[in-house]
Amino acid sequence: MSAGTDPGIPARRPAPDADPAPSGGPATPRAVARERRRRARARFWREYRTNRAGVFGLAGLLLFVLLALAAPLIVAPADLSVTGPPGMPYEPPSAEFPLGTDNFGRSVLDLVIWGSRVSLTVGFTATFVSVALGALIGIVAGHFGGWGSTVLMRITDWFIVLPTLVLAIALAAVMSRSTLTVIIAIGITAWPTTARLVRAQTLAVEARPYIERARALGAGHAHIMTRHVLPNVMPLLLAQTTLMVASSIIMESTLAFLGMGDPTTVSWGGILQDARNAGAVSSGVWWYLLPPGLAIAVVALAFTLCGRALEAVFNPRLRGRR
Template structure:
């Protein structure tokens, strides 16, 4: 773990992404302390311009809500959705990929045809349909995004398991009488995970953008402020008050860029580890 951290620190992309993510995480964690209460509550005079009032550094929207408070609380929603959806997709995909790769035969055929069926529908359209049918809430949005993201990890884990299952340590585990499930999930899966962890950054970034798009369309959780809902709120005032959409848009750009750069650093560190091995 220490060697991996050192390799990551030698990557300029990884360090830049890590710094961005730390800043965003700090902003999200400090939101309830800096701006306690409901960020959707009216806080001042409507349509205050940025930097015109020290109490509202980025001004207020058309209802008098604090833009900075919305940004900080919106960071919590975006990071929570991105990380939760990625975890759910990685767990589901890892289980399906491990079972398919290790079992083989009919089980593999059935599971991979299910994967193919989910991959036919674009992730955003699948999330859009799921939220439209079940109703908008934060847990539903997380599940909807994960439904379209688990197929990538499943295929990658299956490919890794197929290359690992014939190795000597797996044959030794079979000789020792270990249960097949124990061999698959205790011996093979940990060795198949490193490439999948590099894919996690793509899933997180995609989840953040899909959540913003759903909120922009009015299909996000109405009780939670998100960057997508802030952009949608400001789209009718782009000429008179562009900051209402630009500020949350820059938050989205910073989040996706940070996740992407950090993922590049992780992939580079893993590649160096494999090269030395």
């Protein structure tokens, strides 16, 4: 008679937090890891949705991302041409043109929707370059230490002291005017803060006892940095990414407004530059200036709210602050 059917031996019940075994056999390490990741994602979302500001920011961010992805379906390329515009110049908002027209007769709403593609692409790509560079320098400096760490940190301090916008303008002025130039200029100038934060987190992680045990068992530098340090700094990098995307979008708009962007593409900063050059301020054509400016402000606010919410989720000391 088995233990489960013997009345004298109570049947064992699985612990509530135990990882369930797949049907038909014992749990495999891959199944256990997959179940733990699923539970971690569910726990993360339960904590994130308690932050109303973070949910509001996420909703706004998803709206702009969907608009950027659907822009080719909403706006026809011919509507952005200056040779055959659909309306008259400087038409005020109406049923046909909800946000009015620009000095060429193009719909400002179409320009804002199409400009979201360039602005969001530059923001995400430049942030990825900046965060990746900062994470690499921060982990290497924190892991190896010594004179190499000192040199990397002095270079980081030099970039921190320099005005970021001035350095980005200098790089954009030297290189050719293109979207890639703007991405490189923002990515190269915005990484020092991430490097500092990641280095501090790396030093804290490598002071833990399990890192010493891993070294005693023969773990090399690459194993420790990729399997132990990087997973522990990923929450910090994720929160830093959401905060930096807003800064990258604002910097891209600033560079485009100053004439450093690609003149052949439509972006929110480029729309503001065209409005200034066309004399929209002195002419009182507010519908040419206000929509792209509001789009920049709302997207930056959405990313900032998401970043603050992620900080509250990953940092237990901030969870009570809403």
